[in-house]
Amino acid sequence: MGERWRAAVPSILSVALALVVCWIAIALTRDTEVASNAYLQMLYGGIGQWPRYLDGGDLAVIVRPLGEAASKAALLILTGLSVAVAFKAGLFNIGAQGQMVVGALAAAVVGAQLSAHALLHLPLALLAAAVAGALWALIAAALKLWRGVHEVISTIMLNWVAVTLVDNWLVVGPLRPTVTGGHSVSGTAEIFPTAHLPRLLGDISRMNLGFPMALAVAAFVWAWLIRTRRGFETRAAGLGPEAARAAGIPVKQRMAEAMGLAGALAGLAGAVLVLGTEFRYPGVLGAPYGFDGIAISLIGNNNPLGVTITALFFGALRAGGTRMQLLGVHKSFPELIQGLALLFVAGRLVWLALLRRRRTQPASAEVPRA
Amino acid sequence: MLELLEALLFSTLDAAPALIFAALGGVLSERAGVVNVGVEGQMRAGAFCAAVAALFMPTPLGVVLGMLAGAGLAAIHGYLSIRWRSDQVVSGMAINLVALAGGTFLLESLYSPNGTPAIEQLPRWTLPLIHGVPLLGALSEHSGMTYLALVLPFVFHAVLTHTPIGLRLRAVGEKPHAVATLGLSVQGLRWGAVLGGGLLAGLGGAVLSTAVLDRFEQHTPAGLGFMALAAMVFGRWTPLGAFGAASFFAFGNALRIGLASSAPGILEFIPQGFLLALPYLLTLILLAVQGQRSSAPAALGTPYEQESR
Numbered sequence: 001m002g003e004r005w006r007a008a009v010p011s012i013l014s015v016a017l018a019l020v021v022c023w024i025a026i027a028l029t030r031d032t033e034v035a036s037n038a039y040l041q042m043l044y045g046g047i048g049q050w051p052r053y054l055d056g057g058d059l060a061v062i063v064r065p066l067g068e069a070a071s072k073a074a075l076l077i078l079t080g081l082s083v084a085v086a087f088k089a090g091l092f093n094i095g096a097q098g099q100m101v102v103g104a105l106a107a108a109v110v111g112a113q114l115s116a117h118a119l120l121h122l123p124l125a126l127l128a129a130a131v132a133g134a135l136w137a138l139i140a141a142a143l144k145l146w147r148g149v150h151e152v153i154s155t156i157m158l159n160w161v162a163v164t165l166v167d168n169w170l171v172v173g174p175l176r177p178t179v180t181g182g183h184s185v186s187g188t189a190e191i192f193p194t195a196h197l198p199r200l201l202g203d204i205s206r207m208n209l210g211f212p213m214a215l216a217v218a219a220f221v222w223a224w225l226i227r228t229r230r231g232f233e234t235r236a237a238g239l240g241p242e243a244a245r246a247a248g249i250p251v252k253q254r255m256a257e258a259m260g261l262a263g264a265l266a267g268l269a270g271a272v273l274v275l276g277t278e279f280r281y282p283g284v285l286g287a288p289y290g291f292d293g294i295a296i297s298l299i300g301n302n303n304p305l306g307v308t309i310t311a312l313f314f315g316a317l318r319a320g321g322t323r324m325q326l327l328g329v330h331k332s333f334p335e336l337i338q339g340l341a342l343l344f345v346a347g348r349l350v351w352l353a354l355l356r357r358r359r360t361q362p363a364s365a366e367v368p369r370a
Numbered sequence: 371m372l373e374l375l376e377a378l379l380f381s382t383l384d385a386a387p388a389l390i391f392a393a394l395g396g397v398l399s400e401r402a403g404v405v406n407v408g409v410e411g412q413m414r415a416g417a418f419c420a421a422v423a424a425l426f427m428p429t430p431l432g433v434v435l436g437m438l439a440g441a442g443l444a445a446i447h448g449y450l451s452i453r454w455r456s457d458q459v460v461s462g463m464a465i466n467l468v469a470l471a472g473g474t475f476l477l478e479s480l481y482s483p484n485g486t487p488a489i490e491q492l493p494r495w496t497l498p499l500i501h502g503v504p505l506l507g508a509l510s511e512h513s514g515m516t517y518l519a520l521v522l523p524f525v526f527h528a529v530l531t532h533t534p535i536g537l538r539l540r541a542v543g544e545k546p547h548a549v550a551t552l553g554l555s556v557q558g559l560r561w562g563a564v565l566g567g568g569l570l571a572g573l574g575g576a577v578l579s580t581a582v583l584d585r586f587e588q589h590t591p592a593g594l595g596f597m598a599l600a601a602m603v604f605g606r607w608t609p610l611g612a613f614g615a616a617s618f619f620a621f622g623n624a625l626r627i628g629l630a631s632s633a634p635g636i637l638e639f640i641p642q643g644f645l646l647a648l649p650y651l652l653t654l655i656l657l658a659v660q661g662q663r664s665s666a667p668a669a670l671g672t673p674y675e676q677e678s679r
Contacts, residue, residue, distance in 0.1 A: 029479035092459050094407070143654070147661040150671075152407065152459050153603055154657065156596055157650040164650070169643025294463050330478040332471050339467030343446070346461040349454040 008306065010351045011299050014344035015313070018337045025336075026329060038324045042334070045320030060204050065319055067205025071277060073315025074214040078269035079293025080300060080307040081221050082262045086151075087302040088225060089258030090238035095140055095155025096266040097290025098162035099133040103267025105166050106132035107274040108281035109175065111191025118194040125195045126271050133267020134260040136162065141259035145252050151259070159290070167284055175281070186283030197276040210272035215308065217268065221261075222304035234258050266290060292335070295342040314338055372504050378621070378628050379508035386620035387519035388413070388577045388591070392598035393605065393612040394526055395570030399444075400607055401530070402563030403543035403669040407462035408447050409571045410595025411469030416440040416575030418473050421586035422480070424489040424579075433492070433515075433576040440572015441565050443469060448564040452557055455673035466595075477588065485587040492581045513581040515573075523613035530609060539563060543667035546674045556674045574598065600653045606665040619649040 019039075026035035046069050048062030079096045086093035093099075107129040116124065140158055143149040177189035197208040225231040236244040237251040238258075245251050269289060274281055296314060300306030317334035325331050344351075392409050399406035420429075420436025443465050450461040474483075481487065492513040501510040530536040541549045542559045550556050578594070579586045601619055605611025626645040629636050 025475065026479075029476070092457075094459070094463065143658055147658055149657045149662045150666070152405070153599075153662070154654060156407070157600060157603075157654045157657075160593065160596060160600075160650040161647045161654070164646035165643045167643070168646050169641040173641050173643070291463075291467065294460075295467060298460060328478070330474050330483065332474050335467065336471035336475050339464060339471050343450075343461070343464040343468055346450050346456050346464045347454065349456055350450075353454075 007301055009355075010348045011301060011306070011310070011341075011345055013351060014348075015299065015337075015341045017344050018340035021340055022333070022337045030328075034327055034329075038327045038329050038333075041323040041327060042317060042320030045323030046316030046318075047320075063201060064205045067201050067207030068322075069312075069316040069319035070207045070211040071205075071315075072318040073312045074211040074272050074276070075269050075287075075289045076292055076296050076311035076315050076318075077214040077218055077308055078265050078272065079289050080296030080311050081218060081293075081304060082265035082269070082290075083293045083297035084300065084302045084304065084307050085221060085225075085258055085265065086262040087297060088238050089234050089255045090241065091141075091144070091151050091255060091259055091262075093137070093140075093155060093259065093262045093266075094152055094294065095137060095158050095290070096262070096269075096293040097288060098155065098159035099136045099263040099266035100270040100273075100290045101159075101162045101166050101285055102136045102270070103129035103133035104270030104274045104285060105170065105175075105188075105281050106267065107195075107271035108188045108191060111195035111275060112177075112189040112280070115192055116194065121192065121194040122197065122275070125191070125275055126268065129267040129271030129274075130264040131267070133270065134264040137259045137263025137266070138256065141256045144259075145256060163285075166281075171281055171283065187278075188281040190280045191275065195275055196279065197272065206277050208272075208276040210276040213268075214272065217265065218304045218308045221265075225304065230254070230257070266293070269293075292338065295338050299338075299341055299345050374628070374632070376505050376508045378624055379505070380511075381624040381628065382617070382621045383508060383512055383516050385582060385624060386617050387515045388574045388582060388594060389598055389601060389616040389620050390519040390523065390574075390613055391515075391577065392571045392574035392591075392595055393601040393616045394523060394609060395440075395567040395572075395574065396599055396602040397567075397605070397607055397609055397612050398526070398539075398570060399564050399567030400602065400670055401543045401667055402539050402560050403546060403667055403672065403674070404448070404451060404560055404564050404567075405458040405462060405671045406444075406447070406564070406567055406571075407459055407599065408443065408465035408469075409567075409574075409598050410591065410593070411462075411466040412440040412443045412568050412571035413575030413578070413591040413595045413598075414469040414473050415443045416572030417579040417590045418476065418486075418575075418586050419572075420576035421486045421489055421579040425487060429490050429492050429580050432489070433573065433580055436576030436579070437569045437572040440570070440575060441568035444564050444568020444571070447568075448561055451673065452560050452564065455675065458671055458673070473586075473590075474588065477586065483588060486579075486585045488584045489580065491584045513577075515577045515581050523609045526609035540667075543669055546669055546672075550674075550676065560674070571595070571598075597649055600649045604649070604653045604656055607667060615649075622648055 023035050023039060026038055045065050048065045053062050079100060082096045083093050107125045110125040110128040136158060140151050140154040143154045144151050171188055175188045197210050199208045201207050225235060233249045234254045236249055237254040241251050296310050297307055300310035314334065317337060321331045321334040324333055392413055396406050396409050416436035416439050419439035420432045423435040424432030447461050447465055450456045451458040492515060494511050494513055497510040500506040538549060538554060538559055542556055546556045575591055578591055597619055601615035602612045604615040622645060626642060
């Protein structure tokens, strides 16, 4: 229980406060009973209906929610890591959404247009998504390093370029599948089964290989950041570009690498969505997992372990959110909790000041970025 | 042909004000040195509160409440980023996420998931002399907001460039320490700019739900806040530039919608996606060609600390 856990306190407090505020929000618009019941349903939907299972219920009442939570968490882990990696290099990647869209499209194209053996097809589709996302992110890096364009502005613009070009041109134009049956489908052609991310729990749940893959990627990112020289140099470039440059670190190169990696991670998130659950680029990629990544990264303190834990938590809330609809609470409710938690994390300095006022010793010597 | 042009001009003038107000809100806040990526959220709050308020009171009063709602969200942004010097992009994005999910939640629990009940739109003004005149007639039959949007950028420009308060506002975004040495409050000026920006963005949102539409819809403003940011950047952080860019983007949008309904053949050659992406592509190209440092306020995004230099 050292400094590292102390650093997590504001995030935990923020999430707890967000949960309380949102409970009050339901209680005010409906009543307290509905609010408590909705939270109970969210819990059941997120981590399984343990009471029913212990009463002799089917194992599926636990496995299905958990699998659902894991498949949502996989996406949040990847987009959260995308934002976090850029942060480590001192860059704010608002563009995870656009990079994810581009990656999802690349995965859908490789998955549907190419036929290959499963051992080759799936890795190719994943690789295509990662490369596409990385290239999209590198546009922002190039604009920053050569033209001094702030990455926040360029990535916001790139998000909308990606979304409009893909959703309103490619998917409804050149990539629209040729209709063979009577009914027309929205989105691109369905990918071949050889490119599917295999399901791990059979037909019980949509949980697929994407989840262990996301965990492995998180471990890789952690190892890269903490255990390699490049990772160290990247962090140094993020913490103090001037000092890093003076120490002989090629700051621009490290920043570009980090942005490329960030784009690849977001692109992988798109691939997991397409290859794991959607099996085509859907008519509209409605889910803003890329924007969620910003919240996940910041609540998770921008480090791989924190991001993973935060993503698991909000993945479970998301999975539970669909159950809340039974009570007339919109399924996007967990996003409200997540948004508020981010807002409270942004006010971390307020928290720290309040904590400091209580005791004389400072809560944390480190001045957080956010 | 003339009729087509008039129709195009008419729909541009109908749709542009929301974008213009929001872009001006962005300019006001960012010229004072506070990044405002929360425009989208402030617009959403403004649109929602204006529509809900207009169910119970005269619509113009609802618009005022919508503005206040935008300023309310901006106040949270200001409290975190000015008072506590937290990262301005973070609190702006947080506001967007909260407004997006919060709007959906309130909409569902108070009305229906798709939108509020219909309200009475802002009255449209028939201009006596030019109404019915070819082409010029496009200027008539708009809500007061359209005419305000045509005047406000010039007022804003005049205030920003020709008055002491405008000079101070610009200085606080370029070199806040210089402002502080004059004995002026950097924090106070920034607060004023952020709240003013919130009022304008809220107004932009309120226009959407009270003049363009007659209700708050689930997805309002559907990315218009980010397009306003593009207009702000494309207009090089100046009121008149933002006005021009916002009008241009709105015209492009009207052209796209017009083409889709009257001449879908043309869209076979120029896909809608291209036209939709155009504002952002143009902004990126402009930034790539000119670089950003030449036009953005120098102290943009830097929290002010008295002791730092």
